[in-house]
Amino acid sequence: MLISVNLQSDVPLYTQLTNQIIEGIASGRLAPGESLPSVRSLSSDLGINMHTVNKAYAILKQDGFVEIHRQKGVVIQHDLPVADAAYRTSLEEKLRPLISESICRKLSEEELLNLCRSLFRQIQTDS
Amino acid sequence: MLISVNLQSDVPLYTQLTNQIIEGIASGRLAPGESLPSVRSLSSDLGINMHTVNKAYAILKQDGFVEIHRQKGVVIQHDLPVADAAYRTSLEEKLRPLISESICRKLSEEELLNLCRSLFRQIQTDS
DNA sequence: TCAACTGTTATAATACAAATAGAACAGTAA
DNA sequence: TTACTGTTCTATTTGTATTATAACAGTTGA
Secondary structure (H helix, E strand, O other), rough: OOOOOOOOOOOOOOHHHHHHHHHHHHHOOOOOOOOOOOEEEEHHOOOOHHHHHHHHHOOOOOOEEEEEOOOEEEEOOOOOOOHHHHHHHHHHHHHHHHHHHHHHHHOOOHHHHHHHHHHHHHOOOOO | OOOOOOOOOOHHHHHHHHHHHHHHHHHHHOOOOOOOOOOOHHHHHHHOOOHHHHHHHHOOOOHOOEEEOOEEEEOOOOOOOOOOHHHHHHHHHHHHHHHHHHOOOOOOHHHHHHHHHHHHHHOOOOO
């Protein structure tokens, strides 16, 4: 899967990486068991530091999206983490300010739901 | 409206403030024309620095949610900003990683939409 | 007029996170 | 052995978040 970073963005580089990899899993472009590039090769390809890639991989490992095989390096987990109560709470806390502002800006409930539905399907079928 | 901050949170204080005020507008607890506490009184009440509150107010002013009256201080805008194309794009960029992870965690499209709908109505009617 | 309040600005210091840099270690594969 | 894997260590630079003090211009009410 093709991975890139935007040095101008205010989103931290390691967050850009984790976001892209998680979207890759969601879309099926990254299948369970598949290997990710090594920290050294990916950092070299992107022109960024090794430790930045390592931090992204460490977060993905921490959250249960990847596991480390001494042989194959970093591979996508077969048993991906599921949406438990704690996750749903944190998701709500992240959605709340976004939905609040959309209400202020007179986005209707239907428009918001259509946007979410459209994104959901676009990500899921973007393999 | 009651405003509070969580010093333990990893969300910046000024972001906590802007989020709460925007949610207050969305819910109707803060009506257009209504005044916000002065930077000095609010910072004193919350036990934080004046500049932190001032930064939050400056962002709200920048985004068009409040205006400055030399007499009344900081008041909620009558003509609130609307959801233009630029806003929709930025909203999509913020929703995308959240939805991607929810797909990874096997949250169904219906569950996600129900959560968004529930939040939308809860915020809107929470006055 | 005077005192008390408004937002605003300037300067400085502290603390922390993000990113980079160079180096080394333990384990594994060809 | 050589070359690769993730991991860890120390150090530096940069930028943001937060606090601290101070001052300014304008407004309000006594």
